[in-house]
Amino acid sequence: MSKYESNSLRNVAVVGHGGTGKTTLCESMLYIAGKTDRPGRVDEGTSTLDFEPEEQKRHISISAATNFVEWEKYKITLLDTPGDSNFAYDTRNCLRVADGVIIVIDGVGGVEFQTEKVWEYSDEYQLSRIVFINRLDRERANFEKSVESIKSRLGKKVTPIFLPIGKEDSFNGIIDLVNRKALIFDDLKGSYKTTDIPSDMKDAVEKSRETMVEDIAESDEALMDKYLNTGDLSDTDLVDGLRKAVIAGAVIPVVCGSALKNIGIANLINFIISTFPSPVDRGPVEGKKPGKDEKEVRKPAEADPFSAFVFKTIADPYAGRLTVFRVYSGTVKSDSSFYNSTRKTSERFGNIFYLEGKNQKPVESLVPGDIAAVAKLKETATGDTVCIEKSPIVYNRVIPPPPIMSFAVSPKSRGDEEKIVSSINRIIEEDPTLTFHRDEQTREMILSGMGQVHIEVSVEKMKRKFGVEVTLKTPKVPYKETIKGKTNVQGKYKKQSGGRGQFGDCWLDIEPLPRGGGFEFVDRIVGGVIPQQYRPAVDKGIVEAMAEGVLAGYPVVDVRVSLVDGSYHTVDSSEMAFKIAGSMGFKKGVMACQPILLEPIVNIDIEIPDEYMGDVIGDLNGRRGKIIGMESKGANRIIKGQVPLAEILRYAPDLRSMTSGRGTFTYEHSHYEEVPSFIAEKITAESKKEQQ
Numbered sequence: 001m002s003k004y005e006s007n008s009l010r011n012v013a014v015v016g017h018g019g020t021g022k023t024t025l026c027e028s029m030l031y032i033a034g035k036t037d038r039p040g041r042v043d044e045g046t047s048t049l050d051f052e053p054e055e056q057k058r059h060i061s062i063s064a065a066t067n068f069v070e071w072e073k074y075k076i077t078l079l080d081t082p083g084d085s086n087f088a089y090d091t092r093n094c095l096r097v098a099d100g101v102i103i104v105i106d107g108v109g110g111v112e113f114q115t116e117k118v119w120e121y122s123d124e125y126q127l128s129r130i131v132f133i134n135r136l137d138r139e140r141a142n143f144e145k146s147v148e149s150i151k152s153r154l155g156k157k158v159t160p161i162f163l164p165i166g167k168e169d170s171f172n173g174i175i176d177l178v179n180r181k182a183l184i185f186d187d188l189k190g191s192y193k194t195t196d197i198p199s200d201m202k203d204a205v206e207k208s209r210e211t212m213v214e215d216i217a218e219s220d221e222a223l224m225d226k227y228l229n230t231g232d233l234s235d236t237d238l239v240d241g242l243r244k245a246v247i248a249g250a251v252i253p254v255v256c257g258s259a260l261k262n263i264g265i266a267n268l269i270n271f272i273i274s275t276f277p278s279p280v281d282r283g284p285v286e287g288k289k290p291g292k293d294e295k296e297v298r299k300p301a302e303a304d305p306f307s308a309f310v311f312k313t314i315a316d317p318y319a320g321r322l323t324v325f326r327v328y329s330g331t332v333k334s335d336s337s338f339y340n341s342t343r344k345t346s347e348r349f350g351n352i353f354y355l356e357g358k359n360q361k362p363v364e365s366l367v368p369g370d371i372a373a374v375a376k377l378k379e380t381a382t383g384d385t386v387c388i389e390k391s392p393i394v395y396n397r398v399i400p401p402p403p404i405m406s407f408a409v410s411p412k413s414r415g416d417e418e419k420i421v422s423s424i425n426r427i428i429e430e431d432p433t434l435t436f437h438r439d440e441q442t443r444e445m446i447l448s449g450m451g452q453v454h455i456e457v458s459v460e461k462m463k464r465k466f467g468v469e470v471t472l473k474t475p476k477v478p479y480k481e482t483i484k485g486k487t488n489v490q491g492k493y494k495k496q497s498g499g500r501g502q503f504g505d506c507w508l509d510i511e512p513l514p515r516g517g518g519f520e521f522v523d524r525i526v527g528g529v530i531p532q533q534y535r536p537a538v539d540k541g542i543v544e545a546m547a548e549g550v551l552a553g554y555p556v557v558d559v560r561v562s563l564v565d566g567s568y569h570t571v572d573s574s575e576m577a578f579k580i581a582g583s584m585g586f587k588k589g590v591m592a593c594q595p596i597l598l599e600p601i602v603n604i605d606i607e608i609p610d611e612y613m614g615d616v617i618g619d620l621n622g623r624r625g626k627i628i629g630m631e632s633k634g635a636n637r638i639i640k641g642q643v644p645l646a647e648i649l650r651y652a653p654d655l656r657s658m659t660s661g662r663g664t665f666t667y668e669h670s671h672y673e674e675v676p677s678f679i680a681e682k683i684t685a686e687s688k689k690e691q692q
């Protein structure tokens, strides 16, 4: 039996802009709930949640981490997510399985761009939220301004439930508007004394309370009637009404505190329990029958067949793979067999445990809503559903965003290529936003991801976990070559010096094809001037010559070559001789056809707030980009354009700094276009240098 009932579970994702104090807030909750002896500190590397060396080195969260606190009969599972947009996929997966979300806002910075993003994600999953205005002890922190920024940028449904007492350095308590109590925190341990409301705050408190009561009353007709009749609501009405309103998404309460000074934390924990839905409150969840479009529903009940969703995978060099999942229905015990309905395979569950940061706490069985992990599953990956084979269901996964930045990776020590491939594959297991392929043309191993930090961190992880060191380089651009003119050319190969000679002779018509036309070989020989058996050899010789163009050694494309004439020798002619003749003729002919360089052009969609339009468009012009269209998306603009790949190899960090991190973009290959001659000259010269 699980120690908990589904009713007493709260699954809470802690999200927000980078550095707003999410991890510190979780550490503070762990400390206040008596789980740790002292609060873990991100900056000192003692956080139980930012436990990975890559996080400790940078003092940021890179990977979502899980821990839980017990409070009375409740178990609150905390999903501490990274704020950096490089790692937003992990954050989204946590939101996918959470029942409530705490949006942490910095009391100095107010709403920032990543706050808007996590707000959107929370809308997408229809999650109940609480906004926590943190870091109110900092200089220039301003509660009222922060609330204003939430109202203007995120929506009007927010209503303060706590007010801060004191400012900046002297911020030392909160007022609970529901019961009109002032709580003064006089040490850093989170303990507090309850006092009367300071006299200079009485008016402000009454005003804020009235707004809060109105907001809560408006969410429910019965409450509204009561409010209109009596002019107030009882504490119980407020608490119950608030819970309903938060679960329905009609009200978003704003609370405040200081995670670093443990102010307002116990109150936040109480508030989570009293307002956030349990898995049971969230009700049945929808999925599909495997491979079909038919709906399938599961209730958060132990009697329903077991189903769970995998939202995270951790590659551990020693313990193997760790799979983190949320149970949606039914129960599961350690040491049982299960069915992966996404991959249609069976998996054996060994020991199940709760995660406590990097530590694991074994648990015998789980109930609906529980979040837990299991080691050593063979095939199950992030986004998969596991369930009972007899009653299969597949839940929607979070689609990984397409990569936006690539690097060429090469081993630091020779002979490590094999190891690179296997360790990259293991890192990809835990992070599907990384992709890896070998470029056929440039022969480089390309690692792509969400930005520079993402790739750098992944490479550090590879070194730490699997002992492989690589160097990162900007990838080569897969240029191609083609021709603009036509010619008729002879390719002749003749070697007659005693014994059997070599003789092949062909006349070729070479002409350009439209972009994307590839290569066409046309046999127009009449009267058998070249016998049938030698003609395919000419084709082969040309294809070989096309692999390395005459300008800069890039593959030649978009040409048609017609074999129109030639001659042969009854004894000395061979396939080999005609192959060489074809290749010679082609190389010579291309020189006479105005060879040019082609470069890949990508379609790019850039989403930015309006105020950056001028800068971003100007910059795009500087990158030889063309703007094709413009669209609006909420308060943002989407610029649709085309730009040479060579110009956006480092666009991810550039756009980030141009827009203070608020711009995002995606791109995909579109087509090839001629490289302007002043650039082509440089590329040709460089490639000649390299070839030497």
Ligand SMILES: Nc1nc2c(ncn2[C@@H]2O[C@H](COP(=O)(O)OP(=O)(O)OP(=O)(O)O)[C@@H](O)[C@H]2O)c(=O)[nH]1
Pocket: 016, 017, 018, 019, 020, 021, 022, 023, 024, 025, 042, 043, 059, 060, 061, 062, 081, 082, 083, 084, 134, 135, 136, 137, 138, 257, 258, 259, 260, 261
């Ligand atoms: N003054 C003050 N500093 C705080 C408070 N909460 C967090 N910090 C500091 O803010 C910095 C960032 O805190 P984190 O907890 O790492 O923030 P985060 O939101 O988890 O950051 P990411 O996970 O990287 O997005 C650290 O230096 C914390 O010590 C607070 O209430 N007051």
Ligand SMILES: [Mg+2]
Pocket: 022, 023, 024, 050, 060, 061, 080, 081, 082, 083
């Ligand atoms: Mg963090």
